[in-house]
Amino acid sequence: xxxxxxxxxxxxxxxxxxxxxxxxxxxxxxxxxxxxxxxxxxxxxxxxxxxxxxxxxxxxxxxxxxxxxxxxxxxxxxxxxxxxxxxxxxxxxxxxxxxxxxxxxxxxxxxxxxxxxxxxxxxxxxxxxxxxxxxxxxxxxxxxxxxxxxxxxxxxxxxxxxxxxxxxxxxxxxxxxxx
Numbered sequence: 355x356x357x358x359x360x361x362x363x364x365x366x367x368x369x370x371x372x373x374x375x376x377x378x379x380x381x382x383x384x385x386x387x388x389x390x391x392x393x394x395x396x397x398x399x400x401x402x403x404x405x406x407x408x409x410x411x412x413x414x415x416x417x418x419x420x421x422x423x424x425x426x427x428x429x430x431x432x433x434x435x436x437x438x439x440x441x442x443x444x445x446x447x448x449x450x451x452x453x454x455x456x457x458x459x460x461x462x463x464x465x466x467x468x469x470x471x472x473x474x475x476x477x478x479x480x481x482x483x484x485x486x487x488x489x490x491x492x493x494x495x496x497x498x499x500x501x502x503x504x505x506x507x508x509x510x511x512x513x514x515x516x517x518x519x520x521x522x523x524x525x526x527x528x529x530x531x532x533x
Contacts (some may be wrong), residue, residue: 485518
């Protein structure tokens with residue numbers, strides 16, 4: 355991976371101290387999304403990583419809501435489908451749901467029961483991994499649907515919060531890491 359290409363993405367991540375609560379340093383990807391060249395480079399880097407790592411992926415699974423910004427262009431590049439995992443109450447039809455705790459409270463995620471078939475290979479994407487609660491909940495949903503999670507993939511990992519440790523045996527990849 356080219357350090358220059360990686361730096362282009364890192365330069366577009368903006369820190370916001372004390373958001374959403376005092377003591378938290380929020381890493382904002384909005385400037386990266388606004389810059390078409392930087393965003394294209396981000397998708398290029400993620401595509402390169404997935405093509406080199408996995409000969410077959412059936413779906414990119416994106417987490418509500420920023421996983422929806424990364425997942426569809428990545429899936430399109432790979433020539434595969436995109437599956438959304440949403441916040442509770444946002445999907446029609448029969449769903450599977452899971453409750454989990456996150457840094458600032460509790461939440462629930464859902465997926466449609468027929469979103470993936472047993473044995474299908476998926477990569478779960480989101481913008482950021484902090485404490486790992488949301489990503490672990492997504493992995494639990496995939497387990498319930500009997501999908502095979504090849505990897506959890508994020509743009510930013512906040513290493514100090516050790517979220518990747520909660521994923522245990524599930525492979526994890528982050529493009530940018532911050533302490």
